[in-house]
Amino acid sequence: MNKERLVLIGNGMAGIRTIEEILKRDPDRFEITVFGKEPHPSYNRIALSSVLQGDSSVEDIILNDYDWYENNGIKLYTGDPVVKVDKRRKKIHSKNGIVCEYDHLIFATGSNPFMLPLPGADKEGVIAFRDIKDCETMIETSKHYKKAAVIGGGLLGLEAARGLLNLNMETEVIHIFDHLMERQLDASASDMLRRDLEEQGMRFHMSKQTEMIKGKDRVEGLKFKDGSFLEADLVVMAVGIKPNIELASDTGLKTERAIVVNDYMETSAKDIYAVGECAEHNGIAYGLVAPLYEQGKVLADHLCSKETEGYHGSLMYTKLKVSGVDLFSAGQFQDEEGSRAIRVNDEFEGIYKKVVVKDNKVVGSVLYGDTSDSPRLLDMMKKGQDISDMNKAVILPSEDASASAGESPVVSMAADEQICDCNGVCKGEIVDAINNDGLNTVAQVTQHTNAGRSCGGCKPLVADLLTATLGEEVVQNHKExxxxxxxxxxxxxxxxxxxxGLSHPKEVMNVLGWESDEGCPRCRPAINYYLKMVAPINNTDDPTSRFVNERLHANINNNGTFTVVPRMYGGVTNPDQLRKIADAADKYNVPLLKVTGGQRIDMLGIEKEDLPNVWNDLGMKSGSAYAKALRTVKTCVGEDFCRFGTQDSIGLGQELEKKFEYINTPHKVKMAVSACPRNCAESGIKDFGVVGVEGAWELYVGGNGGVDLRGGDLFCKVNTKEELVDIISAFLQYYRENARYLERTSHFVERVGLDHMKEVVLEDPEGRKQLIERLEVALSTGRDPWKEVVDSEDKQQELYEKTHVEV
Structure with missing residues (x-):
């Protein structure tokens, strides 16, 4: 039977959730094609703030990796938005020239950030906070500038501000209203939030209206309508979103604020549907994830010919954490005629609770600081429960009563009450999964039920439910x-x-009883690393278990092109290398060459099909800018040229880089060598930082110059270069053998302790000797990853095609 052709425009959370629901109902019915504007698989946009704040990496927030698309037979085109829909011929045209026919077409184009049309808004340094690229821009800007201004005191603006604080930027928040998050909080809760955020370092300018953005080419500050001025090197606009309906409008679909849909998510055109932020149902375009997922379920039922009551709108509610503070708001939480409110306001504990009652029903609520009552209150609102026979102590228990009860609210929740509002997962579903599938951890519950997969705000309740179901001892004794x-x-x-004696990732998964035959983006690269680390001679690398950047030997850019980074030992180059780079840049129309912080040259904007030939023409080793390995050894000019230099920093830096290049490590490793305490190579914030002093070298370890800034710890002081190399070798090998995959040295040192590392590396000569010997074995197998199995252009192209993933 021929499959029906289903095309999805948009690779975001709402559209992909719809596809997931379709696959649950009828996995063999459709031939599915997905077009996305961004050069990434689907990711959790809600978690962007955690990436900006340094709590998560981009890999951590990926919802479905490339293998998920492949395993489900889905054609994915990233970095290639649809630009035209021919609804008469049932064809779409993408930006890159792909023409695709459809039987059913889904618009899930989401929203665009609203940028205030201010004079100067086009200057460099004025951005939104909407996608991964925006996060990367803020992180990069923080390395060179220190003053940030966020326009907008709503949820998104405050999350951006918290991230900028973590990036050590002075952060000012400008808000046109007189209190923060006015859509989610009343004035009392907003005032408490503002006080808490001011203690964290944010500064607020309330009831302020920006008149223009000042500066020449780059932003220099904001001028307000009251005549005042605020200096700023970076301006982040977080004032709202607007549904992305341009393509729908050009297609001739009925649009108002968004794409108009009926109860079955059908648009005005036959066989064309819309879900998510770009859809408008009964005059409402929803911006929260829970309604979008509800729409996706209805559309999946409809497309799979399952009986459905249709979509009839959603109760608006939000449960989240803003800069460490728990918040919940739902329904009509503002005071209005005919309503009454129950309030608890404990300023000492930073807790505020308000429940609004009208016509003997709970119609709205705001909880600040303690959101444990939110599932019960939300359930009351959804069911329209009559509370005329309840007293206020039952509706909103006091803190003393809650504390004396000594138990989580999940214990008294009914089986049909929702634990995860975003994904619509109730208590009964989670309990059944725990009991029937043998789940022991929050991560397993999320994997099996989707609870906690979006905003993550329900994970404490999931943890409580695990304890209530299995017992505290069982949960505590189970390792993550x-x-x-x-x-x-x-x-x-x-x-x-x-x-x-396992030797291949699939063998590990099979022997150890993996639940998924193919594994996932978290375990497959980790297993591949551990295999090679344990037996470097006998176990070969599995390219298919590496991240896409490592498979393609280049860093993917936000537009789907790639960056090639040739190696320059210690940051030193010569005319011959520079000519090769210049010639390749001309030949392949490389749009940007940039000197990096690691003292190399980035060749940005190379098309993926040109990668093999670019490397051939360069004839230089890969700089491993994509690898979980030694990236760079940064050096100052040293004693040969600097009047302050006391040591040969370039010579030592090049020796270290040549010795340790291409050795696989749990995470990226960066080194630096400075010839004197002036520390021009920034040795104090590297994984391994060396500083020359009179007649000796100081070694610093566990530094991190990224978002999670950490100064390196002084590990030892040695007199000879040979002793220094031995100590670094032993430390590096112990890190390789004992760190968890994707654990930076900064986190590893904090976990195991600096004193422990000194005992292992400095105080046990025999142990150090054995560590060095094992490292030497591993080093003997390391070669340039691009050259190790290819000697000709044909073989390079063969390898490229073998490891290629559509991106």
Whole structure:
């Protein structure tokens, strides 16, 4: 039977959730094609703030990796938005020239950030906060500038401001209203939030209206309508979103504020549907994730010919954490005629609760600081429960009563009450999954039920439910597994590989009883690393288990092109290398060459099909800018040229880089060598930082110059270069053998302790010797990843095609 052709325009959360629901109902019915504007698989946009704040990486917020699309037979085109829809011929045209026919077409084009049309808004340094690229821009800007201004005191603006504080920027928030988050909080809760955020370092300018953005080419500050001025090197606009309906309008679909849909998410055109922020149902365009997922379920039912009551709108509610503060708001929480409110206001504990009652029903609520009552109150609102026979102590228990009860609110929740509002997962579903599927951790519950997969605000309740279902002792004794595919921890996987002599990722998954035959983006690269680390001679690398940047030997850019980074030892180059780079840049029309902080040259904007030939023409080793390995050794000019230099920093830096290049490590590793305490190579914020002093070298370890800024710890002072190299070798090997995959040295040192590392590396000469010997074995297998299995252009192209993933 021929499959029906289903095309999805938009690779965001709402559209992909619809596809997930379709696959649950009828996985063999459709031939599915997805077009996305961004050069990424689907990711959790709600979690962008955690990336900006340094709590998560981009990989951590990926919802469905490239393998998920491939395993489900989905054609994915990223970085290639649809630009035209021919609804008469049922064809779409993409920006890159792809023409695709459809039987059913879904618009899930989401929203665009609203940029205030201010004079100067086009200057460099004025951005929105909407996608991964915006996060990367803020992180990069923080390395060179220190004054940030956020226009907008709503949820998105405050999350951006918190992230900028974490990036060590002076952060000012400008808001046109007199209190923050006016759509989610009343004045009392807003005032408490403002006080808490001011204590964190934010500064607020309330009831302020920006008149223009000042500066020449780059932003220099904001001028307000009251005549005042605020200096700023970066301006982030977070004033709202507007549905992305340009394509729909050009297609001839009925649009108002968004694309108009009926109860079955059908647009005005036959076989064309819309879900998410771009859809308008009964005059409402929803911007929260829970209604969008509800729409996706209805559309999946409709497309799969399942019986459905249709979509009839959603109760607006929000449960989230803003800069460490728990918030919940739902329904009509402002005071109005005919309503009464129950309030608890504890300024000492930073807790505020308000429940609004009208016609003997709970119609709205605001909870600040303690949101444990939110599931019960939300359930009352959804059911329209009559509370005429309840007293206020039952509707909103006091803190003393809650504390004396000594139990989580999940214990008394009914089975049909929702734990995860975003994904519509109730208590009963989670309890059944825990009991029937043997779940022991929050990560496993998320993997099996989707609870906590979006904003993550319900994870404490999920944890409480695990404890209530299994018992505290069982939960406490269960270690957090590597991922949702297994019950094994990182350490246990390594132990099993050693004991059983396992040699391939799929063998590990099969022998250890992985739940997924293919694994996931968290476990597959980790297993591949552990195998090579345990047995570097016998176990070969599996390219298909590496991240896409590592498979393609270049960094993917936000427009789908790639960046090639040739290696320059210690940041030193010569005319011959520069000519090769210049010639390749001309030949392949490289749009940008940039000197990096690691003292190399980025060749940005190379098309993926040109990568093999670019490397051939360069004839230079890869700089491993994409790798979990030694990236760079930054050096100052040293004693040969600098009047302050006391040591040969360039010579030592090049020796270290040549010795440790291409050795796989749990995460990226950066080194630096400074010839004197002036520290021009920034040795104090590297994984391994060396500083020359009179007649000796100081070694600093565990530094991190990224978002999670950490100064390196002074590890030792040695007199000879040979001793220094030995100590770095032993430390590096112990890190390789004992760190968890994707654990930076900064986190590893904090976890195991600096004193422990000194005992292992400095105080045990025999142990140090054995660590160095094992490292030397691993080093003997390391070669340039681009050159190690290819000697000709044909073989390079063959490898490229073998490891290529559509991006």
């Amino acid at each position: 597994p590597m991922c949702g595919c297994t019950e094994y921890t990182h350490e246990e996987v390594v132990a099993e590989i050693r004991e059983l």
